Amino acid sequence: MTRSVDSPQPLPALDELTRLLLAAGTVKDVLRRVVIAARHVIPGTDLVSITIRDEDGTAATPVGTGHEAIELDQSQYRSGTGPCVDAADPAGPAYSLNNDLRGETAWPVFAADATAHGYRSVLSTALLPVPETDWSTGALNAYSARTNAFDDGARDLAFLLATHASLALALVHTRRTLADAETTALHLRQAVESRTVIGQATGILMARRGLTADEAFEVLSRTSQDHNIKLARLAAVLTEAPHIADQI
Numbered sequence: 001m002t003r004s005v006d007s008p009q010p011l012p013a014l015d016e017l018t019r020l021l022l023a024a025g026t027v028k029d030v031l032r033r034v035v036i037a038a039r040h041v042i043p044g045t046d047l048v049s050i051t052i053r054d055e056d057g058t059a060a061t062p063v064g065t066g067h068e069a070i071e072l073d074q075s076q077y078r079s080g081t082g083p084c085v086d087a088a089d090p091a092g093p094a095y096s097l098n099n100d101l102r103g104e105t106a107w108p109v110f111a112a113d114a115t116a117h118g119y120r121s122v123l124s125t126a127l128l129p130v131p132e133t134d135w136s137t138g139a140l141n142a143y144s145a146r147t148n149a150f151d152d153g154a155r156d157l158a159f160l161l162a163t164h165a166s167l168a169l170a171l172v173h174t175r176r177t178l179a180d181a182e183t184t185a186l187h188l189r190q191a192v193e194s195r196t197v198i199g200q201a202t203g204i205l206m207a208r209r210g211l212t213a214d215e216a217f218e219v220l221s222r223t224s225q226d227h228n229i230k231l232a233r234l235a236a237v238l239t240e241a242p243h244i245a246d247q248i
Contacts, residue, residue, distance in 0.1 A: 027169060031063040034140065034165040039065050042142050042157050044121065044149030049073050050165070051124075051139040053088040072114055072122075072143060079109035083124035087139035095125045095155060099148040114143070121149035125158040128166035140165060194232035201235035208245040223248045 035048040042048075049064035051073055061073040076082025083096035098104050099121045104111035114122065127138035140162045144150065150158075198220065205216035220238075224231040238244055 028062065030165060030168045034161060034168075035063050035065050038140060038142060038158070038161050041161065042123070042150075042154050044144045044146055044154060045142045046119070046145050047072070047143040049084075049141045049143075050127075051084040051088045051141060053137045053139075059085065059088060068117055068119075069141070069143060072110070072117065072119065073141060075113040076107070076110045079107075082107045082110035083122050084139045084141045087124035087126045087141075088137050090129065090137050092126065095123065095158065097123050097150060097155065099150060102147075118145050119143045120145060120147045123150040123155060123158055125155075125162040127162050127169075130166065130170045194235075197232060197239055198235040201238040204238055204242045205245050208242065219248060 031050050035050060038048040039045055047065055047069035049061050049069040049072070051059050052062055053059045059073075059077045061070045064070040064073070073084055076085045083098065086092045086096040087094075098107075098111075101111040101114050101120055101122065114120075121144040123142045124139045125141075127140060129137050140158060142150065142154075142158060198217075201220060202213060202216045205211055205219055206213060209216070209219075211219065220231060220234060223229075224234050227234075
């Protein structure tokens with residue numbers, strides 16, 4: 001089991017974290033960078049994890065600084081009680097703190113598992129909800145092997161980190177939503193352009209060969225299939241060289 005060295009200068013670390021989070025491209029990137037920062041920024045911290053809770057109440061730990069952090073979270077998920085379960089609950093507290101789990105009675109299963117692993121203190125801080133995502137709420141969880149590890153300063157730093165994480169997650173979601181919207185708009189524009197050029201090619205066939213609209217479209221479709229050419233591409237060629245209509 002490893003122990004952290006308390007960081008005497010958390011503000012520069014938070015400044016660096018802000019830059020890293022702004023550059024993060026995925027949810028996993030955001031969460032991974034937050035737990036690494038929390039491990040070094042929150043005094044007394046030995047393990048860090050993040051709980052994500054979806055709308056039906058199912059909780060999971062996508063990232064942690066070690067397998068023990070994930071195991072301690074999962075102990076709480078199995079029993080349905082614990083600090084990360086409380087903090088991740090939309091109706092729960094802003095944070096859940098216990099500095100001596102040996103005497104904890106509200107979370108007996110988790111407390112027994114944590115002390116058996118050698119951990120005495122826990123601090124779970126709620127993440128801000130990010131609307132229209134696959135999760136509804138979450139929590140930033142810090143574990144320590146020390147008794148009385150987390151003071152008011154540690155709690156305040158955890159709040160800052162949880163807020164950073166929430167805002168970064170919202171930013172990633174917004175970027176992804178905008179990218180999806182741009183892709184949809186591009187596909188719609190391409191569809192409109194294809195319909196336009198197909199209509200023009202159909203008109204050329206009708207004019208040059210005396211066909212009805214249905215007959216002209218049938219000629220286009222058959223030629224496209226026979227020569228393994230996309231219909232829109234064939235139509236574009238025909239509009240650029242109308243005399244081809246006499247040969248198909």
